[in-house]
Amino acid sequence: MEYFLQQSINGLALGSIYGLVAIGYTMVYGIIGMINFAHGDIFMVGTFIALIAFLILVAIGITAIPLALFLMLLIAMLLTSLYGWAVERIAYRPLRGSFRLAPLISAIGMSIVLQNYVQLAQGARVKTLQPLITGTHTVLDLGNRFVVQVSNIQILIVLTTLALMTGFTWIISSTSLGRDMRACEQDLKMAALLGVDTNRTISLTFLIGAALASVAGMMYLLYYGVIDFHIGFVAGVKAFTAAVLGGIGSLPGAMLGGLLIGLIETYWSAYFSVQYKDVAAFSILIVVLIFMPTGILGRPEVEKV
Amino acid sequence: MSEPLLSIKGVSAFYGSIAALKGIDVEVMPGEIVTIIGANGAGKSTLMMTICGNPQAREGSIVFEGRDITQLPTHEIMRMKIAQSPEGRRIFPRMTVYENLQMGAATAEGGDFRSELARVYSLFPILEKRSSQRGGTLSGGEQQMLAIGRALMSRPRLLLLDEPSLGLAPLIVRQIFSAIRDLNQREKLTIFLVEQNAFHALKLAHRGYVMVNGRIALQGTGRELLERPEVRSAYLEGGR
Numbered sequence: 001m002e003y004f005l006q007q008s009i010n011g012l013a014l015g016s017i018y019g020l021v022a023i024g025y026t027m028v029y030g031i032i033g034m035i036n037f038a039h040g041d042i043f044m045v046g047t048f049i050a051l052i053a054f055l056i057l058v059a060i061g062i063t064a065i066p067l068a069l070f071l072m073l074l075i076a077m078l079l080t081s082l083y084g085w086a087v088e089r090i091a092y093r094p095l096r097g098s099f100r101l102a103p104l105i106s107a108i109g110m111s112i113v114l115q116n117y118v119q120l121a122q123g124a125r126v127k128t129l130q131p132l133i134t135g136t137h138t139v140l141d142l143g144n145r146f147v148v149q150v151s152n153i154q155i156l157i158v159l160t161t162l163a164l165m166t167g168f169t170w171i172i173s174s175t176s177l178g179r180d181m182r183a184c185e186q187d188l189k190m191a192a193l194l195g196v197d198t199n200r201t202i203s204l205t206f207l208i209g210a211a212l213a214s215v216a217g218m219m220y221l222l223y224y225g226v227i228d229f230h231i232g233f234v235a236g237v238k239a240f241t242a243a244v245l246g247g248i249g250s251l252p253g254a255m256l257g258g259l260l261i262g263l264i265e266t267y268w269s270a271y272f273s274v275q276y277k278d279v280a281a282f283s284i285l286i287v288v289l290i291f292m293p294t295g296i297l298g299r300p301e302v303e304k305v
Numbered sequence: 306m307s308e309p310l311l312s313i314k315g316v317s318a319f320y321g322s323i324a325a326l327k328g329i330d331v332e333v334m335p336g337e338i339v340t341i342i343g344a345n346g347a348g349k350s351t352l353m354m355t356i357c358g359n360p361q362a363r364e365g366s367i368v369f370e371g372r373d374i375t376q377l378p379t380h381e382i383m384r385m386k387i388a389q390s391p392e393g394r395r396i397f398p399r400m401t402v403y404e405n406l407q408m409g410a411a412t413a414e415g416g417d418f419r420s421e422l423a424r425v426y427s428l429f430p431i432l433e434k435r436s437s438q439r440g441g442t443l444s445g446g447e448q449q450m451l452a453i454g455r456a457l458m459s460r461p462r463l464l465l466l467d468e469p470s471l472g473l474a475p476l477i478v479r480q481i482f483s484a485i486r487d488l489n490q491r492e493k494l495t496i497f498l499v500e501q502n503a504f505h506a507l508k509l510a511h512r513g514y515v516m517v518n519g520r521i522a523l524q525g526t527g528r529e530l531l532e533r534p535e536v537r538s539a540y541l542e543g544g545r
Contacts, residue, residue, distance in 0.1 A: 176411070183397055183408050190395040193357060195383035195412030195459070 002146045005139070007270040008263065013154040013223065015262020016161035020216035021239035022246070022254035023168070024084075024209030030185040030249040031205050032096070037107035038087050040236015041114035042210045045083050046217025047227045048118055050076040051129055065132055069222075076214040083114075084210020085203055093199065111232070118229040126228045129221055157219045164215060165255060168208070172251065181205060185249075234278075238265075241285050247298020256296060260284075308371065310335045310495050311356070311463055316365035316375075318355045325351040327519040328365065333463070338489050338496045340527070342503040342540055343516035349499040350392045352516070353467050356497075357389055358382045369463065384412045388461035390452040392468050392499075398441030402432055405440050405451055409458030416460055425454040428484055446477035453484070463495050464488070470502045478502070482509055503540035507531045515540075 021043050028036045053075040057068045091106045133153040140148035172178035183191040184201045192198050220235070221227055238261055246257025261281050268280035288296065311333040318326040325348045333339045341349050355362050358379040367375045374382050383389075388409075397405050406425060410418050426433040429450040435443060443451060449469055456464055466485065470478040482505055488494045500506035507513050507527040515523040515536060523530065530536050 176407075179400075179404060179407060180411070182400060186397045186399055187395050189359065190391065190397070191408075192359065192379040193383060193389050193391060193395075194408050194455070195380050196408075197378075197380045 002140060002142065002144075002148050003270070005148045006146075007266050009139075009148070009150050009154060011263035011266035012259065013157045013262070014266060015259035016157050017216045017219050017223070017258075018235075018239050018242045018261050019255040019258025020161055020164065020212045020219075021235060022242040022258045023251060024213050025240050025243040026246070026248055026251060026254040027181075027205050027209050029243070031181065031202060032092070032103075032188075033100070034092070034103045035107065035240065036087075036092075036206075036209075037104065037236070038091070038110035038114060039209065039213060040234075040239065041111045041118075041232035042080060042084050042087065043213040043217045043220075043235055043239070044227070044229065044232030045114060045118065046076055046080040046210075046214030047221045047231065048122060048127075048229075049079045049214065050218040050221050051127055051227065054129065054132075069132070073215065073218055076218050077211045080214030080217070081207040081211040084206045084213070087114075088203060088206040093202075111236075115229050115232065122229065124229060126226050129225045129227075131225060132222060153223055157223060160215065160219065164212060168212070169251070171208075177201075177204065238278075238281065241281060245285050245288055245295055247295030250295070250297045250299070253295055253297035260296075307335060309333060309368075310370060311497065312366075312368045313352075313356070314366050314368075316352075316355060316362045316367060318351055318360050318362050320351075320360065325360075325519055326355060326362070329516075329519075329521055331514055331521065333495060333497050335495055336489070336493045337512060338485070338498060338510045340498040340500055340506040340510035340513045341516050342500055342506055342513060342530075342536075344539075345501070347516040348519040349516055350467055351519075353389060353391070353465050353497075353499055356382075356465065357387065383459075386412075386459065386462040387465065388456035388459050388463070389465040390449075390456045390467065390469060392471075394445075394448045394452040396440035396443070396448045396451055396455075398439065400440055401437050402440060402443070402451055403436045405455050406432075406458050409455030411459070413459045418458075421458050421460060425457055428457070428487070429454055446473050446481075449473060449477070449481060450484075453481070457488075461494070463497060466496060466498045468499055468501060470500065470505065478505065485509065503536070504531070507536075 021039065024039045025036060028034065050072050053072045054068060057071055062068050062071065087110050091110045092103045095102045095106055133156060136149045136151040138147050139150050172181065180191065180196045180201050183196060184198055188198055239258065242257035242261045243254045245260060246253025264284050265277045265281050269277045309332040313329055313331040316326055316329045317324060329352060341352065343349050354360065356367055358377055362375050366373055369385060369387060374385065397408065406422060410416065410421060413421065431447055432451055432454055435447060440451065453469065469481050485496060486509060489496055498506055498510060507530050510527040513525065513527050513530045514521050515530065523533065523536065
């Protein structure tokens with residue numbers, strides 16, 4: 001029981017990170033109907049920017065951890081969202097109105113470009129960061145040899161994700177930008193007919209998706225402390241799986257899918273074998289898709305009379 | 306005579322290499338209802354969309370209020386106070402009626418949202434009852450009213466209506482046409498109407514154009530066109 005609780009806490013932290021990345025996939029799919037395969041690499045770029053930002057901050061003498069973390073987050077979000085914007089501008093916008101496969105191929109190309117760019121610029125070896133946030137709290141101690149603990153970094157991850165999700169949901173449901181985004185998602189041509197600058201709205205979607213991925217990237221860096229130029233691939237595939245599992249195009253679905261993938265992976269590693277954790281996550285995806293082809297919270301693709 | 310509000314001169318538009326419009330000349334004067342009638346595939350809806358810049362005209366010019374809008378992107382054209390209720394209505398299905406109307410006001414900078422809303426609700430009272438319902442759950446007639454109401458929210462100077470009677474029951478059609486007449490007479494709103502329901506449209510309109518295969522074949526006042534034998538045999542007789 002204690003073991004299960006402990007694994008649930010670990011799974012939630014990991015799932016939050018997947019969820020934040022998954023939102024980027026699901027938003028872009030919703031609005032222009034393409035899978036942005038470079039999104040995982042945007043996440044990876046986010047981890048590197050966070051790390052570099054931290055090193056620079058230390059070099060110029062900002063060592064107070066809360067301030068450093070806050071500045072790190074700000075810089076990572078700002079610069080990574082520029083990457084997200086640039087990817088759309090360079091690789092996808094010129095292909096709008098082209099056949100459906102073209103932007104997908106372009107996205108895979110962009111993914112390779114980003115990986116190789118980081119490999120060349122930062123080297124292929126892993127980069128490490130010593131744990132910045134330490135300390136754990138004991139949640140449950142029944143006196144036997146196992147205690148349930150939650151670490152400060154796990155709390156930070158879950159709280160940050162919660163805050164971002166709340167803010168993001170508010171933007172989508174209650175601001176005019178969010179309304180424009182939903183309008184573009186439901187009928188791009190009609191949105192333009194109502195005076196919405198659709199190109200600008202699409203750009204902003206990429207920007208926001210990348211900003212969320214950069215937060216996930218920074219959390220990943222703080223949680224695991226080890227990054228390299230290749231982590232975007234696996235994280236991207238997992239987050240994409242999460243988005244599909246939750247129902248691609250659905251924002252709550254992306255978050256739910258992220259949490260589920262995080263939990264499944266963690267339970268599997270804890271009770272069966274670490275080697276097969278990816279197999280477990282993807283198998284669940286297959287099973288869910290057989291019985292619910294549009295994912296858990298997805299809606300069937302009919303409508304329009 | 307005053308300046309035309311909208312002046313279309315020699316406009317051609319293409320889908321790929323297929324010409325959908327072949328040198329169209331149309332003028333709309335302020336305060337008029339002008340209608341375009343014609344068979345399926347004649348290019349009526351394409352003309353509507355070309356005015357809105359999607360597709361853009363490859364030849365010719367479109368001038369609105371003295372300004373050449375031929376090469377402007379769609380959203381900038383719509384911000385010049387042209388509004389369209391498009392073919393197929395294109396209601397946002399997963400937004401509420403209220404949100405759909407809010408989207409209609411997206412270009413109404415500085416306008417008074419509440420008074421526009423009240424105006425639309427008084428024109429189509431059913432929309433107020435349905436305001437928190439999702440667009441996709443409305444009936445066809447309600448969706449058409451919402452599409453027109455949404456277009457009105459931006460306080461347009463030119464309203465483009467594409468087939469507002471399509472697929473609706475005769476009673477609803479009458480209701481919608483009387484709303485169109487009201488808008489024109491009371492608010493002096495200029496309306497450019499595309500219709501297959503030629504009889505209704507010509508009775509309502511001050512002037513009309515008949516479109517055949519991407520060209521204007523005939524033009525005249527609504528009454529003149531109603532009496533032309535070629536119009537009668539092609540578009541009016543047989544069922545209507």
